[in-house]
Amino acid sequence: MAYAKKAPKKNLAYQKLQNDIKAKTPGTAYIFYGEETYLRQRALESLQKVLIPSGGEAFNFHKLEGQGLTVDTLEATAEAMPMMAERTMVVVTDYDLFKIGAQAQEDLAAFLKDVPPYCCVVFVYNTIAYKPVKTTKSQKALAKVVEEYVEAVEFLPAQGSRLTDWIIAHFAALGKSIDETTADYLVFICGGLMTGLLPEINKIASYTKGNVVTKKEIDAVADPVLSAEVFRLSDAVVQGKYDQAAAILADLLKMQTEPIMIVAALGSQLRRIWTARLALDSGKGKSWALDLWGMKTGYVSNMVFSAAQRTSAAWCADAVKRCQVLDRRFKSQRGVDPAGELKLLLAQLGAGRR
Numbered sequence: 001m002a003y004a005k006k007a008p009k010k011n012l013a014y015q016k017l018q019n020d021i022k023a024k025t026p027g028t029a030y031i032f033y034g035e036e037t038y039l040r041q042r043a044l045e046s047l048q049k050v051l052i053p054s055g056g057e058a059f060n061f062h063k064l065e066g067q068g069l070t071v072d073t074l075e076a077t078a079e080a081m082p083m084m085a086e087r088t089m090v091v092v093t094d095y096d097l098f099k100i101g102a103q104a105q106e107d108l109a110a111f112l113k114d115v116p117p118y119c120c121v122v123f124v125y126n127t128i129a130y131k132p133v134k135t136t137k138s139q140k141a142l143a144k145v146v147e148e149y150v151e152a153v154e155f156l157p158a159q160g161s162r163l164t165d166w167i168i169a170h171f172a173a174l175g176k177s178i179d180e181t182t183a184d185y186l187v188f189i190c191g192g193l194m195t196g197l198l199p200e201i202n203k204i205a206s207y208t209k210g211n212v213v214t215k216k217e218i219d220a221v222a223d224p225v226l227s228a229e230v231f232r233l234s235d236a237v238v239q240g241k242y243d244q245a246a247a248i249l250a251d252l253l254k255m256q257t258e259p260i261m262i263v264a265a266l267g268s269q270l271r272r273i274w275t276a277r278l279a280l281d282s283g284k285g286k287s288w289a290l291d292l293w294g295m296k297t298g299y300v301s302n303m304v305f306s307a308a309q310r311t312s313a314a315w316c317a318d319a320v321k322r323c324q325v326l327d328r329r330f331k332s333q334r335g336v337d338p339a340g341e342l343k344l345l346l347a348q349l350g351a352g353r354r
Contacts, residue, residue: 066095259338267323
């Protein structure tokens with residue numbers, strides 16, 4: 001089986017934004033989107049700090065809601081002259097540029113070409129996804145203008161040492177220390193989004209009696225994300241521990257986790273284990289799989305390869321196929337008993353390990 005190597009994604013727009021903020025030379029129009037809301041909010045705060053002197057927010061900072069917003073209102077807000085400051089800032093939340101009417105798109109395109117140089121307009125995609133659409137004539141024209149005049153910045157989850165360093169720094173600010181390995185474990189348990197990690201860090205730091213945070217404190221109070229629970233589930237299956245796997249599944253269902261999300265996450269994890277097994281069997285080694293996943297070595301990758309060493313490529317292929325079949329059943333058939341089907345899947349996977 002051939003796999004395309006996944007190249008690491010370079011977030012050049014984000015780096016340019018950071019450079020512009022540092023040089024105090026922000027542009028006139030931005031689009032902020034992406035799942036890392038913590039970094040997005042920090043960027044907004046940094047932009048505001050650079051653009052508007054403290055105390056001038058009432059006159060120079062404007063926030064508009066996208067729902068029901070007209071281009072005339074946006075244009076009038078942006079054209080309002082700054083008071084006791086050189087520039088103004090307009091933050092527009094959840095304004096789907098490519099779903100407004102054709103005439104509004106034409107008017108918006110004209111506005112974006114000529115945003116006043118003293119104004120910085122930021123379109124923030126908070127609860128809706130940013131996706132340029134180029135179906136109609138007006139959409140195509142607007143997309144072209146956005147590409148030329150607007151800086152679209154995606155806020156991606158931090159990874160590797162950048163994320164662990166951030167975790168270590170936040171614990172240090174709370175008077176606690178945590179080593180890189182334990183910080184990596186925290187990412188495995190709570191996910192890689194700073195938005196979700198921050199409250200967990202505060203909770204763990206408050207719970208920790210001594211100065212050093214260990215896995216024991218994390219396991220005691222942290223709320224695991226679905227991927228961590230499914231990892232435990234797949235690991236139990238690979239080890240042939242059906243009772244343990246069934247108990248984990250029961251906990252997930254008790255927390256009202258959608259069965260279709262469970263089978264999708266389980267299938268994704270089993271595909272990683274399968275890839276690791278293929279890497280071992282072919283002699284390609286761990287680095288090949290890590291490049292394929294776009295992942296660096298760490299707690300998760302070590303766990304995946306540990307699981308792969310306990311199974312076979314044939315079993316992995318069958319397990320992935322069974323997950324795909326059940327996923328299609330959930331999506332296409334009515335009257336399916338999701339909990340019963342998931343329990344049956346675990347039994348079948350466990351039987352295959354014997």
